[in-house]
Every structure is written in structure tokens, then in C-alpha cells.
Amino acid sequence: MMAGRDGLSGSDRFAYLQGLVTEFQDADSEEAKEQILANLANFAYDPRNMEDLRTLQVTELFLDMLTEENQNLVEFGIGGLCNLSMDQESRNQIVQTDGVPLVMGCLSSPRDETVLSAITTLMNLTTATSHSQTTNGSVVLCMLRFSLSENPRLRNLASVFLQDYCTEEQVEKAREHMQGHIQSAVGIPLPDNKPFLDSSQP
Amino acid sequence: MASSEECSVWKTPKVYKHHEQQSVCYTRPKYREGRRLRAVKVYTINLESRFLLVQGVPAIGVMTELIQLFALYGVIEEYRVLDEYPAEQFTEVYLIKFQKLTSARAAKRNTDEKSFYGGLLHVCYAPEYETVEDTRQKLQDRRRYVNRVCQNKVKQIDLTNEKSITPSCSNTLRAPIPQNEEEEYGYEHNGQNSNTSCYSGVPLLPLPPQEGHPPSKGALRDRIFPAEDKMGSLHQFTDTREQPTVCLKQDSFSHGNRPASGKTFNPTPSVRFMPRPAHLESRKRKMEDKEDTSLDVTDNIAPIIGPKLPEPPKIDMEDESLNITANLIRNKITKIATVPELKPAEKNTTTPKPRRRI
Numbered sequence: 001m002m003a004g005r006d007g008l009s010g011s012d013r014f015a016y017l018q019g020l021v022t023e024f025q026d027a028d029s030e031e032a033k034e035q036i037l038a039n040l041a042n043f044a045y046d047p048r049n050m051e052d053l054r055t056l057q058v059t060e061l062f063l064d065m066l067t068e069e070n071q072n073l074v075e076f077g078i079g080g081l082c083n084l085s086m087d088q089e090s091r092n093q094i095v096q097t098d099g100v101p102l103v104m105g106c107l108s109s110p111r112d113e114t115v116l117s118a119i120t121t122l123m124n125l126t127t128a129t130s131h132s133q134t135t136n137g138s139v140v141l142c143m144l145r146f147s148l149s150e151n152p153r154l155r156n157l158a159s160v161f162l163q164d165y166c167t168e169e170q171v172e173k174a175r176e177h178m179q180g181h182i183q184s185a186v187g188i189p190l191p192d193n194k195p196f197l198d199s200s201q202p
Numbered sequence: 203m204a205s206s207e208e209c210s211v212w213k214t215p216k217v218y219k220h221h222e223q224q225s226v227c228y229t230r231p232k233y234r235e236g237r238r239l240r241a242v243k244v245y246t247i248n249l250e251s252r253f254l255l256v257q258g259v260p261a262i263g264v265m266t267e268l269i270q271l272f273a274l275y276g277v278i279e280e281y282r283v284l285d286e287y288p289a290e291q292f293t294e295v296y297l298i299k300f301q302k303l304t305s306a307r308a309a310k311r312n313t314d315e316k317s318f319y320g321g322l323l324h325v326c327y328a329p330e331y332e333t334v335e336d337t338r339q340k341l342q343d344r345r346r347y348v349n350r351v352c353q354n355k356v357k358q359i360d361l362t363n364e365k366s367i368t369p370s371c372s373n374t375l376r377a378p379i380p381q382n383e384e385e386e387y388g389y390e391h392n393g394q395n396s397n398t399s400c401y402s403g404v405p406l407l408p409l410p411p412q413e414g415h416p417p418s419k420g421a422l423r424d425r426i427f428p429a430e431d432k433m434g435s436l437h438q439f440t441d442t443r444e445q446p447t448v449c450l451k452q453d454s455f456s457h458g459n460r461p462a463s464g465k466t467f468n469p470t471p472s473v474r475f476m477p478r479p480a481h482l483e484s485r486k487r488k489m490e491d492k493e494d495t496s497l498d499v500t501d502n503i504a505p506i507i508g509p510k511l512p513e514p515p516k517i518d519m520e521d522e523s524l525n526i527t528a529n530l531i532r533n534k535i536t537k538i539a540t541v542p543e544l545k546p547a548e549k550n551t552t553t554p555k556p557r558r559r560i
Contacts, residue, residue, distance in 0.1 A: 050352065079245075079246050083245075152331075163338075
């Protein structure tokens with residue numbers, strides 16, 4: 001049992017991950033669920049596992065977690081997506097399964113870690129085709145607000161997003177909106193124990 | 203709303219949630235439990251950083267020792283005491299900025315929860331000290347790394363598919379590639395949560411002198427090159443190959459003991475520390491050795507009288523292509539040297555010169 005992971009060959013690893021997924025689906029207690037989910041999300045950090053995790057449809061499992069009420073599950077789920085979306089194929093899988101709105105929903109989480117993972121995930125998901133979706137008006141506006149945050153991590157990450165993933169026009173437009181007090185709900189922390197509701201477009 | 207004035211990286215000492223040590227999880231079933239108990243936590247690139255926050259350093263003036271300890275894991279760019287950071291009584295908090303994320307990762311892994319001059323260190327990442335540029339770079343590096351590994355894997359699979367189309371072969375091929383990568387990137391994270399069982403087998407501690415390059419490559423170079431370059435006689439190379447490793451050990455040792463004079467610890471190859479006369483001497487001897495071997499390979503046991511000096515038999519240029527070039531030149535020289543022309547004798551006449559005083 002204590003065999004090192006590095007000793008695991010490909011098929012053993014796959015079997016182990018598969019076991020985890022099954023166990024997650026059968027788990028009754030929230031605590032066990034959290035543990036297994038965190039486990040899977042950490043496995044997603046290692047590029048060696050990404051293919052197996054895709055095969056096991058862990059991408060969708062993570063996405064499902066984003067609408068959970070338990071904030072721990074949301075945090076671990078988006079953490080897993082943040083790790084997984086670094087890889088191009090996983091990225092495509094997330095975009096194709098309409099993951100972008102779900103990830104955007106995490107921007108409104110009351111937890112910093114969840115919001116940070118969501119921003120990084122959105123960056124990873126941004127491609128020529130998904131650009132209009134990942135950097136829509138409300139997201140840019142939200143990033144603009146984050147870039148003024150007191151939390152330096154949030155501020156930095158939002159700045160990178162604005163500088164590298166948005167056009168100047170987009171940012172300028174969002175600035176005008178902000179001055180004109182036309183707000184969007186994205187990125188404003190929701191009160192606890194309420195699932196995410198889709199924000200209205202500005 | 204105040205963002206521009208307080209941008210200085212070395213300000214704003216605040217306690218963030220991720221600085222606190224989370225309580226470890228006791229309810230994990232045995233098979234999912236690692237060697238060490240860990241908190242339930244997901245690691246992402248956002249949590250990692252080149253900045254480390256070191257808490258619990260006894261306030262007894264051991265800064266030098268602390269920085270020496272951390273410098274074992276890589277080049278430190280900056281460090282300072284965080285006077286304003288709330289610390290426990292009689293302890294100090296330090297902020298250390300590494301040149302590379304991999305170094306910070308290795309340092310954290312090896313020093314967290316270790317005792318240090320009677321105190322227990324708590325080491326965590328401090329990404330809030332990053333600048334926007336640091337953050338950008340960190341994300342780009344990570345993306346690049348993941349893509350490289352994934353592409354390698356795809357290539358490897360393609361290759362083996364061409365060779366044989368057995369479905370079960372995937373496990374044999376997957377293992378070897380990433381292992382290299384792993385050393386290069388210095389994995390930590392998978393194990394971080396609960397499956398620690400998993401990775402602790404990897405000897406992660408990198409050799410400090412090799413900071414510039416991935417450690418594995420450095421080690422490989424030392425191994426492979428001496429064997430490759432002098433193709434003539436394998437006889438000698440068995441011991442040339444051992445020598446570099448010895449040197450490395452000494453070097454890393456002295457590296458750790460050197461007083462922290464500056465802020466950065468520049469890794470220097472051991473060869474440079476050799477006094478000049480000894481250096482010339484060794485070079486001369488090498489030339490002679492070469493001549494001997496090229497003339498008569500079997501005879502080379504005879505001329506060695508007395509114990510051999512532990513000097514590196516060959517200068518490592520610290521770069522593959524430089525090594526190749528150096529070897530070419532060396533070989534040329536030995537070829538020329540076979541024509542009886544007494545170069546060592548010439549040198550003997552030149553070296554005593556500085557001794558002429560008066």
C-alpha cells in the first residue's frame with residue numbers, strides 16, 4: 001500500500017485514480033468527499049496524470065463541484081480545474097463541456113483561494129475562439145475591481161489578466177462602465193449557502 | 203482602493219490565511235494516507251511562489267546560519283527579517299526570495315517543520331510578495347512546463363505505437379520520461395495532500411552548485427563526459443569518473459559553510475578554488491599522462507609513484523558544447539605532443555620566474 005507513486009507504473013496509476021473516482025462517487029460523508037476531491041485535484045497538478053484524469057472524466061467531476069453548496073468542495077473543484085486547465089487538451093475539454101460560465105461563477109465566491117483559482121483557470125481557458133466568452137464585459141469589469149483589491153495576490157493576478165488577456169478597448173470600455181456606475185454582479189461575493197446565479201449582462 | 207503606493211514588494215506584512223498551519227487530517231483511511239499527516243488542501247500554482255516565509259526562527263542571531271541552510275536549495279536573491287510580522291515570543295520571521303520556484307519548493311519541502319537551533323521552523327510560500335511580473339512569469343513557466351511534459355508523452359506514445367501495438371505497453375513507456383522531467387521540475391505537489399506515500403522516494407535535494415541548470419543534467423554531464431572524451435583508454439577513466447562526484451560533494455559542503463557575505467550565493471565550480479600553481483601542475487601532469495597513454499597504454503601503471511593527489515583530472519567547462527570543444531583541443535594537443543617536443547620542460551623554466559626577488 002505504501003508503494004511510492006513513482007514506483008507506480010502507468011496502469012497501476014490509472015487503476016489507483018480510477019479507484020479514487022469510484023470511491024468519491026460512492027462516498028456518503030462530506031468529509032470523505034472533500035478528502036478524495038482534494039486528492040484528485042492534487043493529482044491534477046502532475047502533468048503525467050492529466051491524460052488519465054481526462055479519460056476518467058475527472059474534468060466533469062470537477063465542474064460538477066462548482067455548483068455545490070459546500071464551499072470546500074467548490075474550492076477543491078476549481079483548484080483541480082486550475083491545475084488541469086494548464087494542459088491544452090484538458091482546456092479544450094472544459095471549454096467544450098460549457099465549463100466557462102461555471103468557472104466564471106467562482107469569481108463571486110467569498111473565498112480568496114477559490115477566486116484566485118478561477119482567475120487562473122479563466123486565463124488558461126482563453127483561446128482565440130473562447131476569447132469572447134472568457135473575457136466578456138462583466139468579467140473584465142470584475143477584473144478591474146479585483147485589480148484594485150487590497151489583497152496583493154488578487155490584485156496581481158487580475159492585473160495579469162487585464163494586461164495579457166484583454167484588449168485595451170475592452171479595459172477602457174470597462175473603465176467607462178465603472179465610472180458610469182453600471183455594475184455587474186460577477187466577482188461580488190455571494191452570501192454564504194446560496195448557489196451561484198447567473199449574472200446579468202452589463 | 204489604494205494600490206499604487208503600497209506596491210513595494212517588501213512592505214505590507216500581513217498574516218494571510220495560507221500562512222497559518224492548517225491542522226492535519228486524522229480521519230483519512232490508511233490507504234490514502236501518506237507517510238506524513240497532511241491537511242486537506244489543494245495546491246495550485248497560485249499558492250506557490252519564489253518567496254518563502256520562514257516562521258519560528260529563534261531570535262538568537264542565527265540569520266547567517268538560516269540563510270546558509272536555505273542557500274543549499276538554490277540561489278537566494280533577497281532576504282530580510284520581517285520585523286513587523288507578528289511572531290511568537292523570542293522568534294523571528296524571515297522572508298526569502300529564491301531565484302527559482304523549484305529551489306523554493308525544494309527548500310520548503312526540506313525545511314518545513316524541521317528543528318533549527320531549538321526552534322521549529324514553519325515554512326510557507328508567500329505569493330503576496332510577488333510583483334505582477336513575478337506572477338506572470340510564474341504562470342508562464344508553469345504552462346510551458348506542462349505543455350512540454352504532455353508533448354513528450356504524446357511523442358513517446360506515438361513512437362511506441364509504431365513499434366508495437368500492444369495495449370498493455372503503455373505502462374512501460376510512461377514511467378521513464380516523466381521521471382527526468384520530475385527531477386528537472388522538482389515535483390512536490392501531488393503528494394502534498396494525502397498521497398504522500400507517493401513521492402517521498404524521489405531524492406529531490408538538488409546539488410546547490412548546479413543551480414543554473416537542472417540538477418539532473420549537471421550530474422549526468424559529469425558522469426557521461428569524462429567517459430566520452432578520452433576515448434583512448436578506459437583504464438584511467440574509471441577513476442576520473444569518480445573524481446568529479448567527490449569534488450561536488452566537497453563543493454556543496456564548503457558552500458554551506460561559507461559565511462554569508464553577500465545576499466546571493468553564487469555557485470562556483472570547485473575547479474576555480476584551486477590555487478594557481480596547483481592548477482598548472484595538474485595540467486602539466488595531465489599532459490604527461492596523455493603522452494604516456496598515447497605512447498603506451500599498458501605501461502601507465504609504472505610511472506605513478508606515491509599516492510595520487512586528489513585533483514580533478516580534467517577541467518569541466520560546465521557546458522556541454524564547451525566540453526566538446528575542450529576535448530577536441532585537448533586531443534589535438536596530445537597528438538601534437540607525441541612529436542617529441544618538450545613542452546613541460548618549457549613550463550618549468552617559466553614558472554620559477556616570479557620567485558626571483560631582488
